Amino acid sequence: MTESQTPFDHRPDARLGAALRETLGAPRDRAAFVARVMAGSARTPAHPVEHLLARWAVRGIVAAAAAAFIAGLVIGRGRTPVEPSVSDDPGAMIADVQAEPNLLLVASSGR
Amino acid sequence: MGTEPQRPSGDTRNPGDVGDAALVAQARGGDREAFGTLVDRYADQARRVARAVLQDPDDADDAAQDAFLAALVKLDQYDSARPFGPWLMRIVANAATDRRRRRKVRSAVSLDEGLVAGGARPDVLAEREVLLGRLRTALAELPERRRIAVVLFDVEGYSHAEIAQVLGIPEGTVRSEVFHARRKLRALLSDWRDDG
Numbered sequence: 001m002t003e004s005q006t007p008f009d010h011r012p013d014a015r016l017g018a019a020l021r022e023t024l025g026a027p028r029d030r031a032a033f034v035a036r037v038m039a040g041s042a043r044t045p046a047h048p049v050e051h052l053l054a055r056w057a058v059r060g061i062v063a064a065a066a067a068a069f070i071a072g073l074v075i076g077r078g079r080t081p082v083e084p085s086v087s088d089d090p091g092a093m094i095a096d097v098q099a100e101p102n103l104l105l106v107a108s109s110g111r
Numbered sequence: 112m113g114t115e116p117q118r119p120s121g122d123t124r125n126p127g128d129v130g131d132a133a134l135v136a137q138a139r140g141g142d143r144e145a146f147g148t149l150v151d152r153y154a155d156q157a158r159r160v161a162r163a164v165l166q167d168p169d170d171a172d173d174a175a176q177d178a179f180l181a182a183l184v185k186l187d188q189y190d191s192a193r194p195f196g197p198w199l200m201r202i203v204a205n206a207a208t209d210r211r212r213r214r215k216v217r218s219a220v221s222l223d224e225g226l227v228a229g230g231a232r233p234d235v236l237a238e239r240e241v242l243l244g245r246l247r248t249a250l251a252e253l254p255e256r257r258r259i260a261v262v263l264f265d266v267e268g269y270s271h272a273e274i275a276q277v278l279g280i281p282e283g284t285v286r287s288e289v290f291h292a293r294r295k296l297r298a299l300l301s302d303w304r305d306d307g
Contacts, residue, residue, distance in 0.1 A: 010271070010286075016293065017265040019300055023246045024162045024262065030154050033172060037150045037179045041143060044180045 131195035139186050150179050153196065156267050157203045163262040164207035164255055170214065171207065178206035197273040204259055204277060211255075245299050253292055260285055261292035 137145035161171035182202050189198055263269040275282040
């Protein structure tokens with residue numbers, strides 16, 4: 001162990017690193033490994049079908065949501081709001097009603 | 112922190128070489144040669160990290176290969192503003208861990224058979240073999256996360272922050288893991304000779 005270093009040191013320990021590297025084994029056939037990975041990559045599409053479908057699905061959902069929002073806005077603006085009609089005069093409420101006078105009299109007197 | 116951290120061992124770059132982010136951009140555009148350069152650049156590092164998890168070199172190489180291919184598929188998810196190494200090593204560590212869970216590591220015996228280089232000077236080698244064997248056993252006895260942390264820190268030269276990113280744990284926990292791993296492993300190194 002390097003005398004000046006303790007386990008608290010924030011610098012890599014070159015001596016321990018070298019020993020561990022040897023323990024793990026220095027991969028010496030890198031070219032063969034790289035060739036093997038590249039052969040595998042030739043069979044691996046960079047953008048597999050699932051990824052493309054997922055991307056399209058997300059785009060489709062976003063587009064549909066945006067279209068629904070815009071349609072809602074357009075339809076909402078095209079409508080004129082119906083204002084509630086409230087009258088303080090009960091007589092005005094029945095002014096247009098064509099009914100028997102007696103019946104109206106009974107109704108208005110609460111009988 | 113810069114986007115290209117120092118790599119004392121696994122990095123095979125020359126000063127004039129294209130940066131990782133540029134290679135990733137080319138690879139994203141379908142340039143397999145650029146991807147090949149990235150694989151070549153990180154192959155040793157990825158294999159060592161995988162070996163730290165799996166111990167069996169064949170399993171480790173399979174995991175490292177799976178990780179590179181997974182990285183190729185996920186290249187769109189890589190944030191080029193951040194260093195590529197930790198992002199890739201996270202995929203490697205996950206691939207190795209998944210493989211270990213699936214296969215239940217066969218045995219550390221294959222390490223003895225396949226990893227240690229032969230060479231001249233048998234007198235020195237015999238002593239060194241014993242030491243390597245002890246170190247290997249000690250390394251294998253460490254919890255997996257601790258093993259990965261110490262290998263990334265002392266072998267591959269990653270910072271605590273980068274290892275935290277790789278392992279998905281707080282930086283303080285990484286420091287603690289490295290500390291405990293070092294304390295155990297360094298005790299075995301008193302007889303280690305650097306000249307091999």
